[in-house]
Amino acid sequence: MLITQTLDPARCAEKIRNAEKMAVLSGAGISTAAGIPDFRGPRGLYVTRRYDPDKVFEISAFRGEPHYFYEFTRDFVTEVRDVKPTFTHYFLAELEKSGPLTGIITQNIDTLHQLAGSRNVLELHGSYRSASCSKCGKNFDELTYRWWEKAMLESSAPxxxxxxxxxxxxxxxxxxxxxMVNGFNAAERLIAECDLLLVLGSSLAVSPASSLPTGTQATTIVVNSGEVMLPPAPHRYFIDQNLDVYFRAVAEHLPMSAG
Ligand SMILES: [Zn+2]
Structure with missing residues:
Protein backbone atom coordinates (compact mmCIF):
# COMPACT_ATOMS: atom_id res chain seq x y z
CA MET A 1 0.00 0.00 0.00
CA LEU A 2 1.25 3.47 -0.87
CA ILE A 3 1.86 5.85 1.95
CA THR A 4 1.65 9.64 1.89
CA GLN A 5 5.15 10.95 2.51
CA THR A 6 5.93 14.35 3.92
CA LEU A 7 9.18 16.32 3.70
CA ASP A 8 10.83 18.52 6.30
CA PRO A 9 12.18 21.94 5.20
CA ALA A 10 15.84 20.90 5.42
CA ARG A 11 15.31 17.97 3.07
CA CYS A 12 13.24 20.13 0.72
CA ALA A 13 16.14 22.60 0.58
CA GLU A 14 18.49 19.72 -0.19
CA LYS A 15 16.29 18.61 -3.09
CA ILE A 16 16.24 22.17 -4.45
CA ARG A 17 20.06 22.39 -4.15
CA ASN A 18 20.48 19.10 -5.99
CA ALA A 19 17.95 19.83 -8.75
CA GLU A 20 19.14 20.57 -12.25
CA LYS A 21 15.84 21.86 -13.58
CA MET A 22 12.98 22.79 -11.34
CA ALA A 23 9.46 23.75 -12.41
CA VAL A 24 6.57 25.16 -10.38
CA LEU A 25 2.82 24.81 -10.78
CA SER A 26 0.96 27.41 -8.71
CA GLY A 27 -2.73 27.71 -7.93
CA ALA A 28 -5.16 29.92 -6.03
CA GLY A 29 -3.60 29.21 -2.61
CA ILE A 30 -0.50 31.28 -3.32
CA SER A 31 -2.72 34.24 -4.26
CA THR A 32 -5.18 34.01 -1.37
CA ALA A 33 -2.12 34.12 0.92
CA ALA A 34 -1.41 37.54 -0.62
CA GLY A 35 -4.96 38.72 0.04
CA ILE A 36 -6.54 38.00 -3.33
CA PRO A 37 -10.11 36.87 -2.72
CA ASP A 38 -10.77 33.28 -3.68
CA PHE A 39 -13.52 33.45 -6.28
CA ARG A 40 -15.23 30.36 -4.97
CA GLY A 41 -14.18 30.34 -1.31
CA PRO A 42 -16.37 31.30 1.64
CA ARG A 43 -15.14 34.91 1.46
CA GLY A 44 -15.12 34.92 -2.33
CA LEU A 45 -16.50 37.63 -4.55
CA TYR A 46 -19.01 35.23 -5.99
CA VAL A 47 -20.54 34.67 -2.61
CA THR A 48 -20.30 38.13 -1.08
CA ARG A 49 -21.56 39.94 -4.15
CA ARG A 50 -23.53 37.04 -5.58
CA TYR A 51 -21.67 36.73 -8.84
CA ASP A 52 -22.31 33.50 -10.63
CA PRO A 53 -18.90 32.00 -11.49
CA ASP A 54 -20.30 30.11 -14.44
CA LYS A 55 -21.57 33.35 -15.94
CA VAL A 56 -18.74 35.79 -15.06
CA PHE A 57 -16.12 33.89 -17.04
CA GLU A 58 -18.41 32.32 -19.65
CA ILE A 59 -17.33 33.45 -23.11
CA SER A 60 -20.76 33.40 -24.75
CA ALA A 61 -22.27 35.33 -21.82
CA PHE A 62 -19.48 37.91 -22.21
CA ARG A 63 -20.06 38.27 -25.93
CA GLY A 64 -23.79 38.70 -25.46
CA GLU A 65 -23.71 40.97 -22.44
CA PRO A 66 -20.29 42.14 -21.17
CA HIS A 67 -21.65 44.32 -18.37
CA TYR A 68 -21.95 41.44 -15.90
CA PHE A 69 -18.28 40.57 -16.32
CA TYR A 70 -17.27 44.21 -16.00
CA GLU A 71 -19.21 44.69 -12.79
CA PHE A 72 -17.28 41.74 -11.38
CA THR A 73 -14.04 43.26 -12.73
CA ARG A 74 -14.74 46.58 -11.04
CA ASP A 75 -15.00 44.82 -7.68
CA PHE A 76 -12.06 42.55 -8.38
CA VAL A 77 -9.57 45.27 -9.42
CA THR A 78 -10.63 47.42 -6.48
CA GLU A 79 -9.77 44.56 -4.15
CA VAL A 80 -6.48 43.49 -5.73
CA ARG A 81 -4.74 46.65 -6.97
CA ASP A 82 -2.73 47.15 -3.77
CA VAL A 83 -2.02 43.47 -3.14
CA LYS A 84 1.68 42.61 -2.84
CA PRO A 85 3.43 39.32 -3.63
CA THR A 86 4.08 36.97 -0.71
CA PHE A 87 7.38 35.62 0.61
CA THR A 88 6.84 32.50 -1.50
CA HIS A 89 6.46 34.59 -4.69
CA TYR A 90 9.80 36.34 -3.98
CA PHE A 91 11.41 33.06 -2.98
CA LEU A 92 10.51 31.58 -6.40
CA ALA A 93 11.77 34.68 -8.25
CA GLU A 94 15.08 34.31 -6.43
CA LEU A 95 15.29 30.63 -7.38
CA GLU A 96 14.93 31.60 -11.03
CA LYS A 97 17.65 34.25 -10.78
CA SER A 98 20.21 32.21 -8.89
CA GLY A 99 18.87 28.68 -8.65
CA PRO A 100 17.50 25.76 -10.66
CA LEU A 101 14.02 27.18 -11.37
CA THR A 102 13.33 27.25 -15.12
CA GLY A 103 9.71 28.37 -15.13
CA ILE A 104 6.40 28.80 -13.35
CA ILE A 105 3.08 27.54 -14.63
CA THR A 106 0.25 29.37 -12.91
CA GLN A 107 -3.52 29.10 -12.84
CA ASN A 108 -3.75 32.61 -11.38
CA ILE A 109 -4.64 35.77 -13.29
CA ASP A 110 -3.18 38.32 -10.85
CA THR A 111 0.43 38.68 -12.20
CA LEU A 112 1.88 38.43 -8.66
CA HIS A 113 4.70 36.16 -9.88
CA GLN A 114 5.85 38.80 -12.37
CA LEU A 115 5.48 41.54 -9.75
CA ALA A 116 7.85 39.54 -7.53
CA GLY A 117 10.40 39.38 -10.36
CA SER A 118 9.74 36.01 -12.02
CA ARG A 119 10.32 36.12 -15.76
CA ASN A 120 9.32 32.79 -17.28
CA VAL A 121 5.67 32.59 -16.21
CA LEU A 122 3.12 30.59 -18.19
CA GLU A 123 -0.32 31.96 -17.36
CA LEU A 124 -2.66 29.09 -18.23
CA HIS A 125 -5.72 31.25 -17.62
CA GLY A 126 -4.25 34.51 -18.93
CA SER A 127 -4.46 37.73 -16.92
CA TYR A 128 -5.71 41.32 -16.73
CA ARG A 129 -2.25 42.49 -17.84
CA SER A 130 -3.35 42.84 -21.45
CA ALA A 131 -6.61 43.07 -23.35
CA SER A 132 -7.82 42.75 -26.90
CA CYS A 133 -10.56 44.55 -28.77
CA SER A 134 -13.38 42.14 -29.53
CA LYS A 135 -14.14 44.09 -32.73
CA CYS A 136 -10.87 45.14 -34.44
CA GLY A 137 -8.51 42.84 -32.53
CA LYS A 138 -6.13 45.60 -31.43
CA ASN A 139 -4.02 44.42 -28.51
CA PHE A 140 -3.46 46.57 -25.45
CA ASP A 141 -0.52 45.17 -23.52
CA GLU A 142 1.08 46.12 -20.25
CA LEU A 143 -2.15 47.14 -18.57
CA THR A 144 -2.28 47.35 -14.79
CA TYR A 145 -5.02 47.04 -12.21
CA ARG A 146 -4.86 50.80 -11.87
CA TRP A 147 -5.58 51.09 -15.59
CA TRP A 148 -8.59 48.82 -15.24
CA GLU A 149 -9.87 50.67 -12.22
CA LYS A 150 -9.53 54.00 -14.03
CA ALA A 151 -11.30 52.59 -17.09
CA MET A 152 -14.10 51.29 -14.88
CA LEU A 153 -14.61 54.60 -13.14
CA GLU A 154 -14.47 56.66 -16.31
CA SER A 155 -17.07 54.62 -18.16
CA SER A 156 -20.69 55.44 -17.75
CA ALA A 157 -22.61 52.93 -15.62
CA PRO A 158 -22.64 49.99 -15.98
CA MET A 180 -8.60 27.03 -24.75
CA VAL A 181 -6.07 27.52 -21.96
CA ASN A 182 -2.83 29.32 -22.91
CA GLY A 183 0.50 27.61 -23.35
CA PHE A 184 -0.51 24.12 -22.29
CA ASN A 185 2.05 22.46 -24.57
CA ALA A 186 4.80 24.71 -23.22
CA ALA A 187 3.68 23.79 -19.69
CA GLU A 188 3.86 20.09 -20.52
CA ARG A 189 7.37 20.59 -21.94
CA LEU A 190 8.52 22.49 -18.86
CA ILE A 191 7.35 19.62 -16.66
CA ALA A 192 8.76 16.91 -18.94
CA GLU A 193 12.20 18.54 -18.75
CA CYS A 194 12.33 19.11 -15.00
CA ASP A 195 13.72 16.78 -12.37
CA LEU A 196 11.98 18.61 -9.52
CA LEU A 197 8.39 19.85 -9.57
CA LEU A 198 6.77 22.01 -6.89
CA VAL A 199 2.97 22.14 -6.81
CA LEU A 200 1.99 25.10 -4.66
CA GLY A 201 -1.40 26.24 -3.38
CA SER A 202 -3.42 24.07 -5.70
CA SER A 203 -5.87 21.32 -4.83
CA LEU A 204 -5.46 20.12 -8.44
CA ALA A 205 -9.21 20.13 -8.85
CA VAL A 206 -9.33 22.28 -12.00
CA SER A 207 -8.69 20.68 -15.38
CA PRO A 208 -6.51 20.71 -17.43
CA ALA A 209 -3.88 22.03 -14.95
CA SER A 210 -4.74 19.13 -12.66
CA SER A 211 -3.39 16.65 -15.22
CA LEU A 212 0.06 18.27 -15.44
CA PRO A 213 1.70 16.61 -12.39
CA THR A 214 0.28 13.15 -13.06
CA GLY A 215 2.52 12.14 -15.94
CA THR A 216 5.96 13.00 -14.58
CA GLN A 217 8.35 10.79 -12.65
CA ALA A 218 10.25 13.87 -11.42
CA THR A 219 10.39 14.35 -7.67
CA THR A 220 7.18 16.22 -6.85
CA ILE A 221 6.70 18.33 -3.73
CA VAL A 222 3.12 19.41 -3.08
CA VAL A 223 2.53 22.21 -0.57
CA ASN A 224 -1.09 23.13 0.05
CA SER A 225 -3.35 23.88 3.00
CA GLY A 226 -5.96 21.20 2.54
CA GLU A 227 -6.63 18.19 0.40
CA VAL A 228 -4.94 17.64 -2.98
CA MET A 229 -6.30 15.48 -5.79
CA LEU A 230 -3.06 13.62 -6.47
CA PRO A 231 -2.51 10.04 -5.33
CA PRO A 232 0.54 9.17 -3.22
CA ALA A 233 3.59 7.76 -5.02
CA PRO A 234 7.21 7.04 -4.07
CA HIS A 235 8.40 10.23 -5.83
CA ARG A 236 5.72 12.49 -4.30
CA TYR A 237 5.81 14.44 -1.04
CA PHE A 238 2.81 16.19 0.50
CA ILE A 239 3.06 19.11 2.92
CA ASP A 240 -0.25 20.34 4.34
CA GLN A 241 0.96 23.71 5.57
CA ASN A 242 0.93 27.47 4.97
CA LEU A 243 3.23 28.19 2.01
CA ASP A 244 5.11 31.13 3.55
CA VAL A 245 5.69 29.32 6.85
CA TYR A 246 7.10 26.30 5.04
CA PHE A 247 9.29 28.16 2.53
CA ARG A 248 10.69 30.58 5.12
CA ALA A 249 11.96 27.46 6.87
CA VAL A 250 13.26 26.01 3.59
CA ALA A 251 15.05 29.29 2.74
CA GLU A 252 17.02 29.08 5.98
CA HIS A 253 18.77 26.05 4.52
CA LEU A 254 19.58 27.71 1.20
CA PRO A 255 22.24 30.31 0.32
CA MET A 256 19.84 33.04 -0.80
CA SER A 257 18.60 36.44 0.18
CA ALA A 258 14.85 36.19 -0.47
CA GLY A 259 12.75 37.84 2.15
ZN1 LIG B 1 -10.98 48.09 -31.69
Whole structure:
Protein backbone atom coordinates (compact mmCIF):
# COMPACT_ATOMS: atom_id res chain seq x y z
CA MET A 1 0.00 0.00 0.00
CA LEU A 2 1.25 3.47 -0.87
CA ILE A 3 1.86 5.85 1.95
CA THR A 4 1.65 9.64 1.89
CA GLN A 5 5.15 10.95 2.51
CA THR A 6 5.93 14.35 3.92
CA LEU A 7 9.18 16.32 3.70
CA ASP A 8 10.83 18.52 6.30
CA PRO A 9 12.18 21.94 5.20
CA ALA A 10 15.84 20.90 5.42
CA ARG A 11 15.31 17.97 3.07
CA CYS A 12 13.24 20.13 0.72
CA ALA A 13 16.14 22.60 0.58
CA GLU A 14 18.49 19.72 -0.19
CA LYS A 15 16.29 18.61 -3.09
CA ILE A 16 16.24 22.17 -4.45
CA ARG A 17 20.06 22.39 -4.15
CA ASN A 18 20.48 19.10 -5.99
CA ALA A 19 17.95 19.83 -8.75
CA GLU A 20 19.14 20.57 -12.25
CA LYS A 21 15.84 21.86 -13.58
CA MET A 22 12.98 22.79 -11.34
CA ALA A 23 9.46 23.75 -12.41
CA VAL A 24 6.57 25.16 -10.38
CA LEU A 25 2.82 24.81 -10.78
CA SER A 26 0.96 27.41 -8.71
CA GLY A 27 -2.73 27.71 -7.93
CA ALA A 28 -5.16 29.92 -6.03
CA GLY A 29 -3.60 29.21 -2.61
CA ILE A 30 -0.50 31.28 -3.32
CA SER A 31 -2.72 34.24 -4.26
CA THR A 32 -5.18 34.01 -1.37
CA ALA A 33 -2.12 34.12 0.92
CA ALA A 34 -1.41 37.54 -0.62
CA GLY A 35 -4.96 38.72 0.04
CA ILE A 36 -6.54 38.00 -3.33
CA PRO A 37 -10.11 36.87 -2.72
CA ASP A 38 -10.77 33.28 -3.68
CA PHE A 39 -13.52 33.45 -6.28
CA ARG A 40 -15.23 30.36 -4.97
CA GLY A 41 -14.18 30.34 -1.31
CA PRO A 42 -16.37 31.30 1.64
CA ARG A 43 -15.14 34.91 1.46
CA GLY A 44 -15.12 34.92 -2.33
CA LEU A 45 -16.50 37.63 -4.55
CA TYR A 46 -19.01 35.23 -5.99
CA VAL A 47 -20.54 34.67 -2.61
CA THR A 48 -20.30 38.13 -1.08
CA ARG A 49 -21.56 39.94 -4.15
CA ARG A 50 -23.53 37.04 -5.58
CA TYR A 51 -21.67 36.73 -8.84
CA ASP A 52 -22.31 33.50 -10.63
CA PRO A 53 -18.90 32.00 -11.49
CA ASP A 54 -20.30 30.11 -14.44
CA LYS A 55 -21.57 33.35 -15.94
CA VAL A 56 -18.74 35.79 -15.06
CA PHE A 57 -16.12 33.89 -17.04
CA GLU A 58 -18.41 32.32 -19.65
CA ILE A 59 -17.33 33.45 -23.11
CA SER A 60 -20.76 33.40 -24.75
CA ALA A 61 -22.27 35.33 -21.82
CA PHE A 62 -19.48 37.91 -22.21
CA ARG A 63 -20.06 38.27 -25.93
CA GLY A 64 -23.79 38.70 -25.46
CA GLU A 65 -23.71 40.97 -22.44
CA PRO A 66 -20.29 42.14 -21.17
CA HIS A 67 -21.65 44.32 -18.37
CA TYR A 68 -21.95 41.44 -15.90
CA PHE A 69 -18.28 40.57 -16.32
CA TYR A 70 -17.27 44.21 -16.00
CA GLU A 71 -19.21 44.69 -12.79
CA PHE A 72 -17.28 41.74 -11.38
CA THR A 73 -14.04 43.26 -12.73
CA ARG A 74 -14.74 46.58 -11.04
CA ASP A 75 -15.00 44.82 -7.68
CA PHE A 76 -12.06 42.55 -8.38
CA VAL A 77 -9.57 45.27 -9.42
CA THR A 78 -10.63 47.42 -6.48
CA GLU A 79 -9.77 44.56 -4.15
CA VAL A 80 -6.48 43.49 -5.73
CA ARG A 81 -4.74 46.65 -6.97
CA ASP A 82 -2.73 47.15 -3.77
CA VAL A 83 -2.02 43.47 -3.14
CA LYS A 84 1.68 42.61 -2.84
CA PRO A 85 3.43 39.32 -3.63
CA THR A 86 4.08 36.97 -0.71
CA PHE A 87 7.38 35.62 0.61
CA THR A 88 6.84 32.50 -1.50
CA HIS A 89 6.46 34.59 -4.69
CA TYR A 90 9.80 36.34 -3.98
CA PHE A 91 11.41 33.06 -2.98
CA LEU A 92 10.51 31.58 -6.40
CA ALA A 93 11.77 34.68 -8.25
CA GLU A 94 15.08 34.31 -6.43
CA LEU A 95 15.29 30.63 -7.38
CA GLU A 96 14.93 31.60 -11.03
CA LYS A 97 17.65 34.25 -10.78
CA SER A 98 20.21 32.21 -8.89
CA GLY A 99 18.87 28.68 -8.65
CA PRO A 100 17.50 25.76 -10.66
CA LEU A 101 14.02 27.18 -11.37
CA THR A 102 13.33 27.25 -15.12
CA GLY A 103 9.71 28.37 -15.13
CA ILE A 104 6.40 28.80 -13.35
CA ILE A 105 3.08 27.54 -14.63
CA THR A 106 0.25 29.37 -12.91
CA GLN A 107 -3.52 29.10 -12.84
CA ASN A 108 -3.75 32.61 -11.38
CA ILE A 109 -4.64 35.77 -13.29
CA ASP A 110 -3.18 38.32 -10.85
CA THR A 111 0.43 38.68 -12.20
CA LEU A 112 1.88 38.43 -8.66
CA HIS A 113 4.70 36.16 -9.88
CA GLN A 114 5.85 38.80 -12.37
CA LEU A 115 5.48 41.54 -9.75
CA ALA A 116 7.85 39.54 -7.53
CA GLY A 117 10.40 39.38 -10.36
CA SER A 118 9.74 36.01 -12.02
CA ARG A 119 10.32 36.12 -15.76
CA ASN A 120 9.32 32.79 -17.28
CA VAL A 121 5.67 32.59 -16.21
CA LEU A 122 3.12 30.59 -18.19
CA GLU A 123 -0.32 31.96 -17.36
CA LEU A 124 -2.66 29.09 -18.23
CA HIS A 125 -5.72 31.25 -17.62
CA GLY A 126 -4.25 34.51 -18.93
CA SER A 127 -4.46 37.73 -16.92
CA TYR A 128 -5.71 41.32 -16.73
CA ARG A 129 -2.25 42.49 -17.84
CA SER A 130 -3.35 42.84 -21.45
CA ALA A 131 -6.61 43.07 -23.35
CA SER A 132 -7.82 42.75 -26.90
CA CYS A 133 -10.56 44.55 -28.77
CA SER A 134 -13.38 42.14 -29.53
CA LYS A 135 -14.14 44.09 -32.73
CA CYS A 136 -10.87 45.14 -34.44
CA GLY A 137 -8.51 42.84 -32.53
CA LYS A 138 -6.13 45.60 -31.43
CA ASN A 139 -4.02 44.42 -28.51
CA PHE A 140 -3.46 46.57 -25.45
CA ASP A 141 -0.52 45.17 -23.52
CA GLU A 142 1.08 46.12 -20.25
CA LEU A 143 -2.15 47.14 -18.57
CA THR A 144 -2.28 47.35 -14.79
CA TYR A 145 -5.02 47.04 -12.21
CA ARG A 146 -4.86 50.80 -11.87
CA TRP A 147 -5.58 51.09 -15.59
CA TRP A 148 -8.59 48.82 -15.24
CA GLU A 149 -9.87 50.67 -12.22
CA LYS A 150 -9.53 54.00 -14.03
CA ALA A 151 -11.30 52.59 -17.09
CA MET A 152 -14.10 51.29 -14.88
CA LEU A 153 -14.61 54.60 -13.14
CA GLU A 154 -14.47 56.66 -16.31
CA SER A 155 -17.07 54.62 -18.16
CA SER A 156 -20.69 55.44 -17.75
CA ALA A 157 -22.61 52.93 -15.62
CA PRO A 158 -22.64 49.99 -15.98
CA UNK A 159 -18.90 50.03 -16.66
CA UNK A 160 -17.31 48.55 -19.75
CA UNK A 161 -13.86 49.35 -21.17
CA UNK A 162 -13.81 50.23 -24.86
CA UNK A 163 -11.15 50.17 -27.56
CA UNK A 164 -9.56 53.57 -28.12
CA UNK A 165 -9.23 52.83 -31.85
CA UNK A 166 -12.70 51.63 -32.85
CA UNK A 167 -14.94 51.77 -29.79
CA UNK A 168 -15.37 47.97 -29.59
CA UNK A 169 -15.65 46.19 -26.23
CA UNK A 170 -12.28 45.29 -24.70
CA UNK A 171 -11.86 41.76 -23.45
CA UNK A 172 -9.00 41.20 -21.02
CA UNK A 173 -6.77 38.33 -22.11
CA UNK A 174 -8.18 36.05 -19.45
CA UNK A 175 -9.12 32.55 -20.52
CA UNK A 176 -12.89 32.24 -20.18
CA UNK A 177 -14.86 29.02 -19.82
CA UNK A 178 -15.32 27.82 -23.37
CA UNK A 179 -11.85 28.99 -24.48
CA MET A 180 -8.60 27.03 -24.75
CA VAL A 181 -6.07 27.52 -21.96
CA ASN A 182 -2.83 29.32 -22.91
CA GLY A 183 0.50 27.61 -23.35
CA PHE A 184 -0.51 24.12 -22.29
CA ASN A 185 2.05 22.46 -24.57
CA ALA A 186 4.80 24.71 -23.22
CA ALA A 187 3.68 23.79 -19.69
CA GLU A 188 3.86 20.09 -20.52
CA ARG A 189 7.37 20.59 -21.94
CA LEU A 190 8.52 22.49 -18.86
CA ILE A 191 7.35 19.62 -16.66
CA ALA A 192 8.76 16.91 -18.94
CA GLU A 193 12.20 18.54 -18.75
CA CYS A 194 12.33 19.11 -15.00
CA ASP A 195 13.72 16.78 -12.37
CA LEU A 196 11.98 18.61 -9.52
CA LEU A 197 8.39 19.85 -9.57
CA LEU A 198 6.77 22.01 -6.89
CA VAL A 199 2.97 22.14 -6.81
CA LEU A 200 1.99 25.10 -4.66
CA GLY A 201 -1.40 26.24 -3.38
CA SER A 202 -3.42 24.07 -5.70
CA SER A 203 -5.87 21.32 -4.83
CA LEU A 204 -5.46 20.12 -8.44
CA ALA A 205 -9.21 20.13 -8.85
CA VAL A 206 -9.33 22.28 -12.00
CA SER A 207 -8.69 20.68 -15.38
CA PRO A 208 -6.51 20.71 -17.43
CA ALA A 209 -3.88 22.03 -14.95
CA SER A 210 -4.74 19.13 -12.66
CA SER A 211 -3.39 16.65 -15.22
CA LEU A 212 0.06 18.27 -15.44
CA PRO A 213 1.70 16.61 -12.39
CA THR A 214 0.28 13.15 -13.06
CA GLY A 215 2.52 12.14 -15.94
CA THR A 216 5.96 13.00 -14.58
CA GLN A 217 8.35 10.79 -12.65
CA ALA A 218 10.25 13.87 -11.42
CA THR A 219 10.39 14.35 -7.67
CA THR A 220 7.18 16.22 -6.85
CA ILE A 221 6.70 18.33 -3.73
CA VAL A 222 3.12 19.41 -3.08
CA VAL A 223 2.53 22.21 -0.57
CA ASN A 224 -1.09 23.13 0.05
CA SER A 225 -3.35 23.88 3.00
CA GLY A 226 -5.96 21.20 2.54
CA GLU A 227 -6.63 18.19 0.40
CA VAL A 228 -4.94 17.64 -2.98
CA MET A 229 -6.30 15.48 -5.79
CA LEU A 230 -3.06 13.62 -6.47
CA PRO A 231 -2.51 10.04 -5.33
CA PRO A 232 0.54 9.17 -3.22
CA ALA A 233 3.59 7.76 -5.02
CA PRO A 234 7.21 7.04 -4.07
CA HIS A 235 8.40 10.23 -5.83
CA ARG A 236 5.72 12.49 -4.30
CA TYR A 237 5.81 14.44 -1.04
CA PHE A 238 2.81 16.19 0.50
CA ILE A 239 3.06 19.11 2.92
CA ASP A 240 -0.25 20.34 4.34
CA GLN A 241 0.96 23.71 5.57
CA ASN A 242 0.93 27.47 4.97
CA LEU A 243 3.23 28.19 2.01
CA ASP A 244 5.11 31.13 3.55
CA VAL A 245 5.69 29.32 6.85
CA TYR A 246 7.10 26.30 5.04
CA PHE A 247 9.29 28.16 2.53
CA ARG A 248 10.69 30.58 5.12
CA ALA A 249 11.96 27.46 6.87
CA VAL A 250 13.26 26.01 3.59
CA ALA A 251 15.05 29.29 2.74
CA GLU A 252 17.02 29.08 5.98
CA HIS A 253 18.77 26.05 4.52
CA LEU A 254 19.58 27.71 1.20
CA PRO A 255 22.24 30.31 0.32
CA MET A 256 19.84 33.04 -0.80
CA SER A 257 18.60 36.44 0.18
CA ALA A 258 14.85 36.19 -0.47
CA GLY A 259 12.75 37.84 2.15
ZN1 LIG B 1 -10.98 48.09 -31.69
Missing amino acids: PVAFCSACGGVLKPDIVFFGE
